[in-house]
Amino acid sequence: MDFRIEDISPEEISRRLSVVEPLTESVRRLIDAVIRTEVDDAELIAATERIDQVVQTLRSRQRDGSFGTPYTPTFIGMPWGNAAVGARNAIAPPLQIRTESGVAECEMVLGAAYEGPGGCVHGGVAALMLDQLVGEAASTDGLPSFTGTLTVRYLRPTRLGALSARAEVTGREGRKTFVHATLSDDDGVTVEADAIMIAPKGFALPGGEVLPHPATAQEEN
Numbered sequence: 328m329d330f331r332i333e334d335i336s337p338e339e340i341s342r343r344l345s346v347v348e349p350l351t352e353s354v355r356r357l358i359d360a361v362i363r364t365e366v367d368d369a370e371l372i373a374a375t376e377r378i379d380q381v382v383q384t385l386r387s388r389q390r391d392g393s394f395g396t397p398y399t400p401t402f403i404g405m406p407w408g409n410a411a412v413g414a415r416n417a418i419a420p421p422l423q424i425r426t427e428s429g430v431a432e433c434e435m436v437l438g439a440a441y442e443g444p445g446g447c448v449h450g451g452v453a454a455l456m457l458d459q460l461v462g463e464a465a466s467t468d469g470l471p472s473f474t475g476t477l478t479v480r481y482l483r484p485t486r487l488g489a490l491s492a493r494a495e496v497t498g499r500e501g502r503k504t505f506v507h508a509t510l511s512d513d514d515g516v517t518v519e520a521d522a523i524m525i526a527p528k529g530f531a532l533p534g535g536e537v538l539p540h541p542a543t544a545q546e547e548n
């Protein structure tokens with residue numbers, strides 16, 4: 328996994344975001360426009376050429392592989408390629424997640440790019456958003472956790488449009504954190520999920536116990 332450290336200030340993070348977020352929003356508008364446009368074939372072909380030119384420009388200087396999640400030395404994460412919240416990732420639903428101890432919440436407006444059954448949210452997109460939320464809720468108290476098991480129940484179809492989601496820690500047992508999450512529309516919950524999140528070996532538990540680091544865990548086990 329890519330845990331590179333990048334020594335930049337919060338001001339520099341804000342400056343970089345102020346440049347890339349409008350670009351990502353522009354690409355989101357492009358995705359939506361491509362799905363819903365009714366222009367004729369000649370215009371579609373011309374648009375393809377123009378978009379390919381932009382791609383060529385962006386590719387003139389490009390990193391190898393994915394963006395990864397760089398951290399500042401004070402552990403501010405920059406998961407800007409992340410599929411659910413990445414500031415540079417136009418396929419990410421535009422999630423702005425708020426967290427407090429054991430809780431993660433957000434509101435979102437999902438358009439045509441997130442469709443599964445006609446007019447409704449794709450089940451995989453619902454699971455993606457809830458996976459991110461349970462990860463963030465479980466990690467709020469300084470113990471970053473991976474999703475071990477995510478059980479999703481689709482209670483009724485989720486219409487595209489304005490939605491909200493919430494995840495809350497319901498218990499902790501050693502390295503395991505249990506989280507319950509919901510996705511809701513104006514009429515109530517449409518999808519609910521339960522997750523077992525696992526803190527990788529090598530991180531401190533909220534109580535202060537330090538777990539062996541992944542690099543040495545095998546020798547110690």
Ligand SMILES: CCCCC/C=C\C/C=C\C/C=C\C/C=C\CCCC(=O)SCCNC(=O)CCNC(=O)[C@H](O)C(C)(C)COP(=O)(O)OP(=O)(O)OC[C@H]1O[C@@H](n2cnc3c(N)ncnc32)[C@H](O)[C@@H]1OP(=O)(O)O
Pocket residue numbers: 330398458459460461462463466471472473474475476501502503523525526527528
């Ligand atoms: C610069 C520092 C940066 C630090 C960052 C570190 C980590 C980053 C993590 C999170 C970042 C923070 C926020 C993230 C926000 C959103 C993320 C979205 C969530 C995701 O998108 S994340 C991707 C999908 N996720 C995976 O890619 C996991 C792949 N997998 C593994 O990496 C291992 O499989 C792992 C670690 C899960 C377990 O490995 P392990 O070796 O630690 O487990 P071990 O055998 O020791 O078991 C210990 C106890 O967990 C139980 N247990 C084990 N596995 C279980 C499972 N699957 N389900 C339920 N319970 C399970 C056992 O039954 C035992 O329980 P008991 O103690 O009671 O016996």
